[in-house]
Amino acid sequence: MQLRNEQRQHIHTLTRLAEDQMSGLDTYRDVIRRSWERCMGEYHLDPTRPRSVRVLTQQALKEHREPVDELLHVARAGVDQLFAQVAPLGYVLLLADQRGITVDFRGQRDQEADLRRAGLHLGLDWGERHAGTCAVGTCLHEARAITCHQNEHFDATHIDLTCTAAAITDPQGNVIAVLDISALRSPRASESQNFCLPMVSLYARMIEDAYFLHRYRDSLILRFDTTRAFVHLNGKGLIAIEEDGSIIAANGEGRGLIEAHLQRWPPWSVDLLPNANQLFDCEVSDLLSIPYSSEDQIRAFRVRASEAICFITVMEPRGPRAYQRPTPSTPTPVPALDRLASDDPAMHRLIKLARRLRNEMVNVLITGETGTGKEVLARALHDSGSRAEGPFVAVNCAAIPESLIESELFGYLPGAFTGGRSKGMRGLIQQADGGTLFLDEIGDMPLTLQTRLLRVLAESEVMPLGAEKAVRVDIRVITATHRDMHELIAHGQFREDLYYRLNGAQLRLPALRERADKHFIIRSIYGSLVAERQCDVRLRADAMSALLAYAWPGNIRQLKNALRFALATTEGEEITVHDLPEECRGRVASTPQVIESPPQSDVCESGQALHTLLQETGWNISDVARRLGVSRPTVYRRMRRHALVSPNRRSIDEMTDMEESDKYHLDPRSKA
Structure with missing residues (x-):
């Protein structure tokens, strides 16, 4: 074989490296260095004796194609699409089996002779043991996507080639094929191939997922993604499950989720896979009911291992064993509660519990940061329950002066104290008779009044100031606070016995920044404000993006104020990002202010x-x-x-x- 100067120089480099016990390899990428070490140390390939391409017989090629025939059928569309994109750039496409034999090929006919000589054709062996360091063989050995550019190849006859390959795995994670694009000629700089690796990796994942969907077409499949908009179209995660939620198989993203779960809960083993509802914070019935209970057939769930939010849809069986599952009964609508959230896992749990509590005589404590909508939730509990026809009396314990809170709550008789009304006054507790008393910021109630409130709860009667006889009251008490009640109790600022009287059930409202349904909340509040103002002003996409990106330390209250500000100050027919308060604009803030000092x-x-x-x-x-x-x-x-x-x-x-x-x-x- 007649060698060119470049090939002789390449052989000389490898020979010197071998004679120097590979010490010079540290100047090469790790993946190439490891492969060259294998070529000379394990495979005993001689760099001074370039090897000719190894071509299989038609019978041998048939034997290699038969085991992957199903994959070839599924992959055809992806192979054609990828080749259509890279062919104008001078690339050919190879699909090799797990031994490195090309079982499918796309190339230009006018280059066929050159491609065959270079080994870029059907039925050629690109296994690392025979061909040395190359994209296909090294990808198989390393089980990772790789670009092997020109003189990174081991064999001197391949140093004109540039090749990029990505592995395709089966649903159990085993490498079953390699997708490769290669070119006979390319620029010397390896940076010229930067676009190849992400493109080939993307199509390898597409083929892998198509193969997964084909293999488990008779099973229920959970498709998930961290972005709602992509779930139906191209959800990254796929998990095949049985009706009881047991996991059959998963694609790469799904296996990553399972591995994260197993690492967090080590008692599980790989042989004993977790149930689907152990991966996500839900019941199996919640997953199976998605196609019927959600308008867009998507629901958000929290991942137990990472606390991240995933959006999930369920793909029904499509094969001959497909079955029709009975439509599960949907819960009776409770508009007052249902309108509080759209698709947030924490809010789903909260509303589910609130449904059960709405008609119970259980005192409820609502916790959450300032501005999360604690009074809105309290009113929704009242409006959705059996006391809806009765009064809802809201008291902000932090807003009423301490000198007046006793008379405001318990009321007083005529002449009970100087400055009172001549006819006396029914206190707020009495005004709530037959309905709900909502005590907001209960943690700020003075200790002296806590004792009197405890008596009201224990005996269902109130003693107005100046009265000698208690008055019976029928009230349900809902309280709320943003403070740490246990800390207040520990410092002697709140009575422990009162706390347990009030905390018959606790509902924790998540902060706005934690919620997966921020888009719904923004739309709902904006819609109500527009209706209130009777105007027709559109919320533009850039404004929505800024609102979604902002952290909202003041939560829903701050959001409502920001939208009200934008509506009040805009001069056009749409709200843009520049109409929002300055702090909500992020990096697209308006022109910096000039500061004189x-x-x-x-x-x-x-x-x-x-x-x-x-x-x-x-x-x-x-x-x-x-x-x-x-x-x-x-x-x-x-x-x-x-x-x-x-x-x-x-x-x-x-x-x-x-x-x-x-x-x-x-x-x-x-x-x-």
Whole structure:
């Protein structure tokens, strides 16, 4: 064989490396270095004796094709699509079996002679043991996608080629084939092939998933993705299950989910796969009912191993063993509760529990961050239950002055104290008779009143101020707080016996940033505000994107205020990202403000300096904002970061609420 200078130089390099016990290999990529070591150390390939291509007989090729005939049939569409994209760039396509024999091929007819000489054709052996380092053979050995560019090949006769290959695995994770694109000529720089690896890997996964769907067409298949929009079209994860939820097989993404589960709960073994409902935080019935209970046949569930949200759809059996499962009975609609959420796993569990509690005389404690909609949930519980015709009386324990809260709650008789109404007053507890009493921010109730409230709950009667005889009351009590009740109890700020009276059942509202149905919430609130204003203003996509990306420390209340602000200030017929409050815009914020005194702006970053400026201005946030050349929300945000609390306020949360109320002309006691 007549060798060119480049080939002789390549042989010389490999020979020197071999004589120097491979010490020079550290200049090459790890995957190439390992392959060259195998070629000379394990396969005993001689770099000075290039090997001619190895072509199988027609009979031998037939024997290699028969075991993968089903895969070839399924892969045909993907192979044709990939070749159509790379052929204009001078590439051919190979599909090799698990031994490296090309069992399918696409190439240009006018290059057939050159392709055959190079080994790029049907029925040729690209196994690493024979051909040395190459994309197909090394991909098979390493079980990973790889580009082998020009002189990274071991055999000198292949150094003009550039090849990229990705493995195709069966549903059990075993490599059954390799997809490869190769070119006879290419630029010298390896960077010219950067596009090949992701493209070949993508089509290998598509073929792999098509093969999975074909193999398990008679089974139920869960298809999942982290993005709702892609689930039906191209969901990354596939898991075949039985009717009882036991897992039969999974694709690569599904196997990754299973492995994460097994690592977190080691008692499970690979031989004993978890049930589908152990992977996701749900019951098997929740998964099987997706096609009937969800309008778009998709539901969100939380992954137990990672706490991430996955969107799942169920693909019904399509083969001869397909069956018609009876449509499961759907729960009776409860609009007041159902409208609170769309597709968030935590909210699904909460609403399911709330359905069971709505007609029970069980006191409910609602917990969650400020602004998550605790009063909205309390009212929905009331409106959906047997007490819906009775009154719903809401009391904010943190908003009523301590000197008045006793008379407000328990009422008083005429002349009970100086300054009271001449006819006395029925307290809020009495006003809730026959209905629901909602005590918001219960953690802020004074200790002296906690004792009296405990008596009301224990004896179902209230003693107005100045009265000698108690009045019977029939109330259901729902309470809410954003505070850590156990911490309050530990510090003697809340009675433990009252806590357990109030906490007959606990409902925890997730923060807005944790919810998978943010799009639904934004649309619902925006729709109600538009209807309230009787206007026809569209929410543009860029604004929606910014709203979805924002963390919402103030939760739903802050979201509602932001949308109300945008509607109030927009001058067009649509809300754009620039109509949103500055803090919600993210990196697409409007033009930076010009600050006349640059050094002073650094005050926002220094807690001590900011505190000094706040004291100088008498804690006037507007004055501080003007001096710094920033918005008032920015000042509040820096105050929160440095835990700076106005002496006139109880907490930063209260300051933020008052700031937002003033900004949007709202009653500070109003709830989202």
